[in-house]
Amino acid sequence: MTTSKSKPVFEYRPRRSRLGSWITAAVFFLTFAALSFSLSATTEGGGVMTPADHFAMWGLGVLGALAFLVFSRPRIRVFDHGIEVRNLGSAQVFPWEVVTGLSFPKGVPWATLELADDDEVSLMALQPTDKERALEATRTLRARIDAHRN
Incomplete structure (x- = not known):
């Protein structure tokens, strides 16, 4: 892909x-x-x-x-076929079928993408230091995940 x-x-x-x-x-x-x-x-x-x-x-x-x-490399890109996560190393693409949720508990350095096999992937791009901007991105990502789950 x-x-x-x-x-x-x-x-x-x-x-x-x-x-x-x-x-x-x-x-x-x-x-x-x-x-x-x-x-x-x-x-x-x-x-x-x-x-x-x-x-x-x-x-x-x-x-x-x-x-x-x-x-400065971390990035999240959302496509119609899935989500691309680039942390410090190479980028990984996850199809919507394997993405089950997004968690961003208080006190953690970045958000976590939850996958169908009980695996998790850190989203280093989504950090609480960006405050309102990160919150809006979290809402957008959760809406996309929910749209593809239903």
Whole structure:
């Protein structure tokens, strides 16, 4: 079941966690870039900082920033044939036949998609930090689930 050719009926991505991951990635990169400029040419032990060392600091900043940007990946897409859940890793598509519900109890970091085989899938995109926006997305998802169950 591919989702690349069909258009989603509903799509949701968190705002606050994406913003936080982008800001953290930028700060991380800029910190390593600043450190590369602040390192002196020679160390107390007699070691020499070369341009390659400075570029390596930039490279570490890029790698660290990319690691933080992984947290901007979570997304939920609803299609006529099912729901696509993308957390930090790859996306999974669940047909409506296996989706039984959506739970979002107080105090949890994200919602959970309940499946027919008593399995659960975390919906990292649906977080309480987005407040009213997340609540509206929860209502929309529950309505879609109920529509396909009946």
